[in-house]
Amino acid sequence: MKHNRQSILSKDGISYLIPFILITSCFALWGFANDITNPMVKAFSKIFRMSATDGALVQVAFYGGYFAMAFPAAIFIRKYSYKAGILLGLGLYAFGAFLFFPSKLTGEYYPFLIAYFILTCGLSFLETSCNPYILSMGTEETATRRLNLAQSFNPMGSLLGMYVAMNFIQAKLNPMSSIDRSQLCESEFQAIKESDLSVLIAPYLAIGGLILIMLILIRLVKMPKKGEENHYIDFFPTLKRIFAQARYREGVIAQFFYVGVQIMCWTFIIQYGTHIFMTQGMDEKSAEILSQQYNIIAMVIFCISRFICTFILRYLSAGKLLMILAVSGALFTLGTILFHNIYGLYCLVATSACMSLMFPTIYGIALKGLGDDAKFGAAGLIMAILGGSVLPPLQASIIDLKEIGTFPAVNISFILPFICFLVIVSYGYRTVKKEW
Template sequence: MSELMSEKALPQRSSLLPMLLIGILFFVFGFVTWLNGALIPFLKIACQLNEFQALLVAFVFYIAYFVMALPMSALLTRFGYKNGMVIGLAVMCAGALLFIPAALTAQFSLFLLALFVLGTGLTILQTATNPYIVCIGPRSSAAMRISCMGIVNKGAGFIVPLLFSAWILTGMDAYSNEALAQLSSDELQQMLMQLSQRLITPYLLMSAVLLGLMAFVWWSPLPELQLETNTDDDSRNWRAVLRYPQVLLGMLTLFCYVGVEVIAGDTIGLFGQGLGVAHFGSLTSYTMAFMVVGYVLGILCIPRWLSQQQALLLSALCGIGFTCGVLLSPADSLQLSQTMIGWTGVPAVPDPVFYLALLGLANALVWPAVWPLALQGLGRLTATASALLIMGIAGGAVLPLLYGGLAQAGGSQQAYWLLLPCYGMILFYAVKGHKIQRRL
C-alpha cells in the first residue's frame, strides 16, 4: 500500500504561524523572481544584447530549478525543511553578492552566474515551502492557502518593477539606441559601465535582507513537517515517485505553466519597448496586478464555489482566449486598456500588451491548483515528488528562450502563438491528467 499524506501534518492550532513565516519567504520569492522582468530590458541595454541574448537572463535563472531540484530534495531529506530554508537563503545571499563584481565589470557572463546561484537558492526554498503549505491544513483548501502565498508573491512582483524603474531606470533617454549611436567607442563603454554600476547598491541591500531572514528563520518556532510513514521501502528511492502518473503529468503541466507565466511577466517589458511604450520597465507590474486579482478570486471561491480542478480548467480556457487576443489585436490600438483601466489614471498600453498582462489573471490559479492534485497520496515521497514538480520550473528557462528565438526570427507579437499548446497541456491536466493516479 502506498503512503498517504496526512490531511493535517501539523496541528490545526499551529497553522497560522507557519503561514505567516512562509508568507515572508514567498515575498522574497516574488521580489527576486520578478525583478528579472525589469532586469532583462536593463541588461539588454547595459550589455548590448539582442532579444534572444537578453532572455538568457530568464533561462539561467530558471534552469537552476531543473539542475538542482533533486539534489536539493536530498538536502531536505537530510537536514529537514526548516534547515533547508536557512540554507536556501544563504545560497541566495551569495548570489546577490555576485552581482557586485558583475556590475563593476559589466560582464554578462558574471550576471548569468549570479542569477544561476540565486535560482539555486530559490530551488531549495521552493522545494521546502510548497509542500509545507499543502500539508499544514485540509487538502480541500490547499489551493486557497497557496493563493494566499501567491498574493504575497505577486504583490512583491507588482512592487519591484515600480521600485526598479524609479531607482534604476531614471534618465534612460540618454541610453536610447539613437543616443548611444552618436558616442565614440570609449564614451560608449564608459556610459554602459556607469549604467551597469547602478545595480550595486540594490543588490548589496538585498544580500543584507537575506542575511537577516536567515537569522529570522533559524530562530523562529517553525515546526518541522511530520508525514505519515509505513514500512514501504519506496520512500527511500526517488525512482518510486516515477510510478505516479499524476506527478509526472503535473511536472509537465508546471513546465508549461511556468513558461507562460515567465513569458507574460518577463517579456512584456521587451514587447512594450518594441512598440514604443515609454514606461516599459514597469510593465511587469501590470501582469502581477492581474495575478493578484486572480489569487484574491481563488481565496474567495476555492473551495466554496470552485473546486481546484474547476479553477484549473477555467484558467486554461482564459489563457487560450487571452493569447488569441495578444496574437490578433492591432498594435496601434489602446482601446482595451483605456476602457478597462483608463479611469484609474494608470497609463494606457497597446491592446496586445494589455492582453499579455491579462494572462496574469489566467495564470494565477494554475500553480495553487496543480500542487495539491499532484501530491495526492504520496506520504514520505512528498519531498521527492515536490522536487520533480519544482523541476517543471525549467519551463521558465526553456520556453521564454524559445519565444526569444521565434521573436528574433519572425516578430515579437506573432511569437506568442507558443503559448497556445502550453495552455492546451494545462487544459488536459485539468480534465484528465490529474485523475491518472494508478501506479505504472
C-alpha cells in the first residue's frame, strides 16, 4: 500500500506533481462554470418572463457545446497535444464568458445561449484533454484513484460557482416575483430586465479574466508529453475498436445518465425547495435564496464525499462502490418523490453524497486498457455529457404541469433521476461481476 501512495503521481522515476497541480486547477475552473449556470435556469426564466422549459434551454446550449466539440477536440489533441487542447479550451472558455457583455447589450435571450455554447465548447476541449492527461500521469494501476483525486477539486470550483450565483446574482436581482413581473408594462419590464442582466453578466466577465491568466500560466510552464508520440488520426477504425468493447460502450451510456441525474438534482433543487417553502408561506425570492443555500449544502456534501470515496477506493473495488452509491441514490430519490415536505428536500440533498464518486469512476472503468485509444475514448465519454442537455428539459416540462393528480409535478418529475440511478446500478453490477 505504501508503494501505491508513492507512485500515484510518478512513473519510472519521473514526478508529475507540478503538471498535476496545474491541470487539476482546470477541474475547479469548469466546476465553477457548471454550477454558476444551474441556478441561471430559474434566473433567466424570471428575467425574460419565460417558462421553466424555456429557461432550461440554458442547459441545452451548455451541454450541447460539450457534445458538439468532444470528437473535434479529440482529433485536435491527437494531432497536436494535450497541452494544446487545454490552451484552446481555456481560450474558448474566456471568449464565451466575454460574449456575455454584447449579449446583454442586445437585451435578448438567444445571444446568451450562443455565449454558453461557445463557453462550453471550451469546456469540452478542457475535459477531453485534462481527464485522460491525468490518467496518464503515473501507473495504470493508480489511474482511477489519481483521476478521483483530481476530480475532488472540481466540486470546490462548483461550490464557488454556487456561492457567486447566490450572493452576486440571485441576491442582487430585483426581488419582484414572476407573477408581478408578468403584470408589468413593457417599459417597466425592460428597465428591470436591463438592471438584472447587468447583475447577471458581471461574474462571467470576471471569470473570463481569470481564465486568461490561467491560459498564460499553463502556456509558460513545460508540460510532459508522455504517450503523445502517435499523431496519426485513424478516426473511424478507432471508434469501431473502442465501441466494440462492452465496458467502454456501456460506460458511455452510464455516463450519459449520470450527468443527467447530476444536472437534474442540482438544477431543480431550486424549484423543489421553492415549492416547499412557498407552501409554508414564504415569498418567492426568499424561497429561491433559501433553496440555493440547500444547493450549496448539497455541494459541500458532494465535495466531502468525493474525498471520503477516493480513500475508500483503496479498500473497495471501483465497480462495487459505484453500485452501492447508485442504489443509495435511487433510494434517496424515492424519498424526494414521496415526501412533500422538508424531508423530501433532505433526501434530494443526500443524493449528492451518492453522486460524488460517479463521474471519474465510470470514466476510469470505461477507459481501462484503451491505451492510446483513450484520447478518442475520452471524447465519447465527454459527449455523454449530452445527458445534461437532454434530460433536464424533460424534467422541466413535467414541472411546468404544476400538478399531476394530487401530487405536485415537481415531486413526480424526480422519477427521471430515479431511472438514471438504476442504469448506473446496472453498470456497477456488471463491473463487479466482471461481465466484460
